[in-house]
Amino acid sequence: EAGVTQSPTHLIKTRGQQATLRCSPISGHTSVYWYQQALGLGLQFLLWYDEGEERNRGNFPPRFSGRQFPNYSSELNVNALELEDSALYLCASSLKPTSLAQHFGDGTRLSIL
Amino acid sequence: KNQVEQSPQSLIILEGKNCTLQCNYTVSPFSNLRWYKQDTGRGPVSLTIMTFSENTKSNGRYTATLDADTKQSSLHITASQLSDSASYICVVSPKNPPDQAGTALIFGKGTTLSVSS
Numbered sequence: 001e002a003g004v005t006q007s008p009t010h011l012i013k014t015r016g017q018q019a020t021l022r023c024s025p026i027s028g029h030t031s032v033y034w035y036q037q038a039l040g041l042g043l044q045f046l047l048w049y050d051e052g053e054e055r056n057r058g059n060f061p062p063r064f065s066g067r068q069f070p071n072y073s074s075e076l077n078v079n080a081l082e083l084e085d086s087a088l089y090l091c092a093s094s095l096k097p098t099s100l101a102q103h104f105g106d107g108t109r110l111s112i113l
Numbered sequence: 114k115n116q117v118e119q120s121p122q123s124l125i126i127l128e129g130k131n132c133t134l135q136c137n138y139t140v141s142p143f144s145n146l147r148w149y150k151q152d153t154g155r156g157p158v159s160l161t162i163m164t165f166s167e168n169t170k171s172n173g174r175y176t177a178t179l180d181a182d183t184k185q186s187s188l189h190i191t192a193s194q195l196s197d198s199a200s201y202i203c204v205v206s207p208k209n210p211p212d213q214a215g216t217a218l219i220f221g222k223g224t225t226l227s228v229s230s
Contacts, residue, residue: 004156042117042202042220043157090156104149104156 002027004105006091012111013081021076021108025093032074033094033102034066038087046089049074078110086112115140117205117221125227130193134224136186136203144208148177148188151200151223160188160201193228200225 005024013019025032034046045058049068057064063079072093078085088109092102117138126132138146145164149157161170161177163186169178174191190197200223207217 040222042222043218044220045218092156101159101162104158106154106156 004091004093004103006089006105006108008108009106010109010111012113014113015081015083017081019078019081019085019110021078021089021091021110022073023075023091023093023105024073025091026103029093029095029103030072031094031096032068032072033092034074034076035090035092036060036087037090037107038084043090047076081112083112086110115205115207115219117203117219119201119203119221119224121224122222123225123227125229126193128193128195128228128230132190132193132226134188134190134201134203134226136188136221138184138186138203138205138219140184140205140207140219142208143181143184144206146177146179146186147204147206148175148186149202149204151202153199157202190226193226195228195230198226198228 004026007022011019031050033048035043036046037043046060047066048056052068066074066076068074088107090104090107092104094102120135143165145162147162148160150160151157160172160175163170163179165181176189179186188201202223203221205219
């Protein structure tokens with residue numbers, strides 16, 4: 001069984017540009033979560049999608065947005081990139097929203113120059 | 114404020130030795146506590162999940178303990194191996210309404226473990 005897959009592995013952008021990160025959950029999982037892991041900080045919750053709908057978002061500005069597609073894959077969009085957006089962005093999926101187990105992908109390393 | 118503090122920040126041990134990582138939390142009410150292992154450049158992998166009523170949970174050479182009264186948890190690694198070198202993250206889930214599911218997880222900053230030969 002394939003795990004959570006994320007693409008691209010690395011992404012280099014400059015300030016002001018827009019970035020799109022993609023995530024494919026484990027087959028059968030309907031919930032997708034996005035996290036930001038900045039250097040020296042713990043994971044910060046960004047967004048939660050379930051059944052195609054945004055269910056909850058963390059304390060991040062509106063330029064962080066995303067969507068979930070009918071096949072449950074998801075993308076995270078970050079507009080007007082700032083230097084502090086440089087981080088590892090992790091996607092996780094779970095079988096159902098109340099599942100204790102979230103399975104993580106290996107992340108996309110976003111670097112802002 | 115809900116917080117998770119881990120100690121030590123980093124640790125170096127010799128292969129074959131045991132070690133214990135600590136996690137203190139202020140999250141209340143509390144639903145469950147998880148320990149994840151994150152290898153460099155990889156996503157976190159779940160080691161153990163404990164509800165508030167559980168005191169201990171094992172996964173091979175990893176044993177997690179929980180004291181809900183003192184709000185402390187520890188992860189004990191037995192007979193360490195080079196492959197144990199990683200960051201270990203303690204995650205606490207507050208008792209949320211179902212519509213928030215696991216989205217309010219509180220993550221510690223992790224303990225970086227280096228096992229040398």
